[in-house]
Amino acid sequence: MSGGPTARSAWRRRVTEAAVGLFSHAPDPLADTFSHPGDLGLFGPDSVTWQVMSDCSTFVGGVRSLLVQAAHPEVAAGVGDHSSYRDDPLGRLSRTASYVTATSYGSVPEVDAAIAFVRRMHGPVAGTSHRGLAYSAADPEMAAWVHNALVDSFLVAHRTYGPVALSDEAADAYVAEQVRLGRRMGAAPLPDTAGGLADWLAGHPSLGLSPAGEEAIAFLAGPPLSSPVQVAYRIIHDAAVATVPPPILAAIGLRPRRGAITRGRMLIRGLRAALGASPAWAAALERCGEDRPDGVRFRNQPGTTR
Template identity: 50%
Template sequence: MGESWRARVRASATGPFGHIEYPLRHTLDFPGDPGACGPGSASWSVISDVAAFVGGIRALLIQSAHPEVVAGVADHSRYRVDPLGRLSRTSAYVTATTFGAGPEVESAVEAVRRAHARVEGTSHRGRPYSAGDPGLSAWVHNVLTDSFLAAHQAFGAVALTPADADRFVREQARIGRMLGAEPVPEEADSLSRWVSDHADLAPSPGMRAAVDFLADPPLDRLQKVGYRLLYLGAVSTIPARIRDLLGIRRRRGGRPAGALAVKLLRSVLGFSPTWSLALIRTGCPVPEGVLRQPLPVDLPPGWKV
């Protein structure tokens, strides 16, 4: 694959997530700070891998199955005029809370709290909702954690042991509690059951709009090809009950399609440059061969990879 083609693929893959300012642009101001997770954590391993792209798509699909959650998005977000903004904001939040230094984690959580304080209303089924409600926050947080884990187990570069999977869930549970989410399961199997068996899920107009958007977002031609493969891979990991509720079918070739897309992206992108930046901040060596993109910020004098 020529370098110009690699550059096109790189830009197409990362472009949909770059609609807001990079959240860790000042992270080197906090040398040695491990943040909420830190080097050697399961979270750094899972979310640094490109399989996390699949996890993000999966999470947004499953989250839309909750009528009150999706009503909050439909009534209060700008996704109709800025359709990729929510994807970028979700990505920025995960980036900051997973790889950020302590003050950056706190700032990201506080920003979400402030935004949620204004999100209130009534869903189509007549139930009041507030984005600050611990149960609704738990749905959003737990689905995100479960989705990153499911995507990694299906498509990740390095297999997780059951103990590693539980460790990832515990690490993410700490972040969820910072946001005020409750309950937040601390074991992978308990989390999976909590999501797949959740009692408050139901079809809604907002769900249909969200699913339609996620099936065919406004991307350019090259982005659409790669995204479609990732989307099919994401659908292949969703529990049957929730797929039926969402009205989407698992395609026979969905899992191989997702695996192909992840393998191609990993060959081009390597692993998250934000992971490399966090390793540099904490004084840890960056493993050889993982950094295939420019670092998100310029290194000041005296810093080196």
């Protein structure tokens, strides 16, 4: 970005307001986090999870996870029949982001509260898909599809668009860490390596297009957003599609656009410069009595979570 400090500050402020506005339609998931001093949560300061989830590449990972989830007809039916994403897309986005933030960076009580909330919301989710198969959010395999799609997507997005290269060993450690959360969610099976996770998703026998999946994919291609945000979102969407493995792309009828990864990297680099690292990471470090890392910019002040 060209211009002096004042122009740069104004640009950061505009970008931050636009980005934060998308996720401000739900209560702060870490509002009480400082009431649990010393609580490491599920993962802790030395985890790969805290590293992966701190970066703006999670924007791509979130969209990618929804695309992958749409490739499972029964999961897509559950979302289509019971979700509010059409009528309240920003509310659903904020609630999903709150769950991810709480389970990644929250104290154990905050993690458990987030999981309990999701279980209550998913309690009524049951029915029959277009191909006549029963679905239920309580089914461990369906829970595994949703959980594993999230984990794989955040990992792949970070390895493609993140600020530093993530080694194979670190990628495996991240997936193994996330098994702890998957078990708490009642999901199974839960692959514990990056390769095993990717293979499980891409080779799943339930892959296929469905009416509910098509509707979700169409919505994800053009959700109701303001014009400036829509331009950035389109790049994020295409960047997400470009990282989905071919078997899943074939199942949902999408093709990657030429140059999508390059454009995605440029946008995420700009968002990183504007937004800095996750405020939730800073708050979690403070709760644990750890210093903020050198060379990392956070936009929130000590004692705050956003």
